[in-house]
Amino acid sequence: MITLTEENYIKAIYHLGIHGKNMVNTNAIAESLETKASSVTDMVKKLADKKYLNYKKYQGVILTEKGNYVAINIIRKHRLWELFLVEKLNFTWDEVHEVAEQLEHIKSEKLVNELDAFLNFPTHDPHGDPIPDKNGKFNKIEKIALSKAINGNTYTCVGVQDTSSDFLKYLDKNNIGLGTTIEVLHKEPFDNSVKIKLNTTELVVSQNVAKNLYLKIV
Amino acid sequence: MITLTEENYIKAIYHLGIHGKNMVNTNAIAESLETKASSVTDMVKKLADKKYLNYKKYQGVILTEKGNYVAINIIRKHRLWELFLVEKLNFTWDEVHEVAEQLEHIKSEKLVNELDAFLNFPTHDPHGDPIPDKNGKFNKIEKIALSKAINGNTYTCVGVQDTSSDFLKYLDKNNIGLGTTIEVLHKEPFDNSVKIKLNTTELVVSQNVAKNLYLKIV
DNA sequence: AATAATTTTTAGACAAGTCTAAAAATTATT
DNA sequence: AATAATTTTTAGACTTGTCTAAAAATTATT
Numbered sequence: 001m002i003t004l005t006e007e008n009y010i011k012a013i014y015h016l017g018i019h020g021k022n023m024v025n026t027n028a029i030a031e032s033l034e035t036k037a038s039s040v041t042d043m044v045k046k047l048a049d050k051k052y053l054n055y056k057k058y059q060g061v062i063l064t065e066k067g068n069y070v071a072i073n074i075i076r077k078h079r080l081w082e083l084f085l086v087e088k089l090n091f092t093w094d095e096v097h098e099v100a101e102q103l104e105h106i107k108s109e110k111l112v113n114e115l116d117a118f119l120n121f122p123t124h125d126p127h128g129d130p131i132p133d134k135n136g137k138f139n140k141i142e143k144i145a146l147s148k149a150i151n152g153n154t155y156t157c158v159g160v161q162d163t164s165s166d167f168l169k170y171l172d173k174n175n176i177g178l179g180t181t182i183e184v185l186h187k188e189p190f191d192n193s194v195k196i197k198l199n200t201t202e203l204v205v206s207q208n209v210a211k212n213l214y215l216k217i218v
Numbered sequence: 219m220i221t222l223t224e225e226n227y228i229k230a231i232y233h234l235g236i237h238g239k240n241m242v243n244t245n246a247i248a249e250s251l252e253t254k255a256s257s258v259t260d261m262v263k264k265l266a267d268k269k270y271l272n273y274k275k276y277q278g279v280i281l282t283e284k285g286n287y288v289a290i291n292i293i294r295k296h297r298l299w300e301l302f303l304v305e306k307l308n309f310t311w312d313e314v315h316e317v318a319e320q321l322e323h324i325k326s327e328k329l330v331n332e333l334d335a336f337l338n339f340p341t342h343d344p345h346g347d348p349i350p351d352k353n354g355k356f357n358k359i360e361k362i363a364l365s366k367a368i369n370g371n372t373y374t375c376v377g378v379q380d381t382s383s384d385f386l387k388y389l390d391k392n393n394i395g396l397g398t399t400i401e402v403l404h405k406e407p408f409d410n411s412v413k414i415k416l417n418t419t420e421l422v423v424s425q426n427v428a429k430n431l432y433l434k435i436v
Numbered sequence: 437a438a439t440a441a442t443t444t445t446t447a448g449a450c451a452a453g454t455c456t457a458a459a460a461a462t463t464a465t466t
Numbered sequence: 467a468a469t470a471a472t473t474t475t476t477a478g479a480c481t482t483g484t485c486t487a488a489a490a491a492t493t494a495t496t
Contacts, residue, residue, distance in 0.1 A: 003483090005482085005483065025444085026443075027442095027444080035484075035485095037443075039484055041445055043483075057491085058445080089329065090332055091332070095328070099324065099326045099328075099329055102325065103324060106324075108316070108317045110313070111303070111317055118307055221452085244475085253453095254454075254455065254456085256475070257455070259474065259476085260454080260475095261454095264452090264453095275461085275475075276474055276475080
């Protein structure tokens with residue numbers, strides 16, 4: 001039986017390993033889980049024993065097929081629950097994360113699959129992230145950060161990188177959500193801020209915001 | 219912060235203390251949680267320190283107001299989730315318990331209250347047990363075990379005592395559910411079995427079944 | 437290539453919750 | 467009321483996951 005802590009390590013390692021196919025190092029895991037490197041070393045040995053990952057001393061860690069499967073399953077549950085909370089229980093997109101972090105660990109195959117059906121087999125969660133299906137399959141959408149968007153083009157918002165409450169509240173306040181149409185008016189080379197057009201209003205957003213907002217070309 | 223284990227102890231103590239206002243003893247708690255008496259003693263001291271209950275050495279344990287509040291809140295969550303699983307996710311009444319045991323520990327005031335609203339503020343769960351409201355209030359229904367029902371009277375089924383999968387499957391197989399109309403035809407003094415009439419069919423149930431099936435007079 | 441800085445691992449300790457075995461208190465029996 | 471049976475508690479140990487501090491390996495710098 002896999003423990004809650006083990007699941008959280010596997011999830012963190014999955015997310016850290018997503019870009020670049022190289023190994024995930026101890027300090028990165030420690031930082032992401034807000035724990036100490038020595039604790040990570042201990043746990044990583046245990047997870048290697050259980051065949052969730054391959055571990056080379058001083059080299060870092062990489063998930064096995066088995067570990068990958070576990071990670072994707074947790075992510076599937078997390079995102080289904082997030083969507084459930086927003087669609088059925090009136091949560092806002094900045095409120096869902098904390099609760100979904102708990103719900104993702106509930107163990108019941110039937111529960112996940114019935115929830116999936118209840119929500120009509122959705123493909124994306126409230127932050128625009130893809131939801132893996134029963135078999136772990138999901139397609140990533142071709143998205144681009146606002147900071148890398150091209151002047152004069154028009155896009156729609158398809159997701160966010162940062163899911164912190166503060167950032168999501170900022171977006172809400174400025175009427176930016178999934179599906180919002182955004183035209184790129186001007187990119188300021190001095191501070192990398194970007195001037196955009198939303199419906200009728202114009203808005204200047206900082207580099208920080210621009211980096212964390214994902215768009216798709218219309 | 220209260221731990222999962224503490225919550226389970228408090229819930230068990232609440233259920234054990236419901237009949238008779240006297241103290242709940244160590245062995246009873248140990249048996250109900252399938253643990254050892256020595257473990258119970260340790261935990262009970264901890265719960266007393268945290269003011270969830272009053273504990274007198276060798277005398278047993280009784281929940282405080284604070285402990286009672288925690289217990290009722292867990293029961294509220296358990297029963298709301300059970301109803302959700304049956305009503306929205308196609309679970310049968312014998313499948314819900316195990317999953318609800320997990321879901322009842324999710325911590326989010328908003329989640330519980332929104333779930334309550336989503337289900338239209340229900341008053342009873344799929345086993346006929348009352349669901350406490352936001353303020354912990356609930357009315358117990360005047361129910362009677364089939365074994366104590368009176369010959370010739372007609373009742374409706376309002377709940378069960380035993381919620382084991384086997385018992386609930388037995389009831390399903392014989393078309394007995396919440397709201398089923400039951401007429402008591404004959405009580406056999408020899409083995410305490412009871413002959414009942416369901417719609418058109420007649421059925422003889424054992425003493426064991428009769429003791430675990432709750433009825434209300436029509 | 438030698439030294440410095442950083443990263444990672446090891447060793448030993450701690451808290452939570454559990455266990456076994458033995459001691460202490462309570463309850464039942466004669 | 468003394469002894470027997472039962473229940474409860476204590477004492478000490480184990481597991482999981484964590485920590486600090488020190489040692490070892492790797493990477494960066496000169």
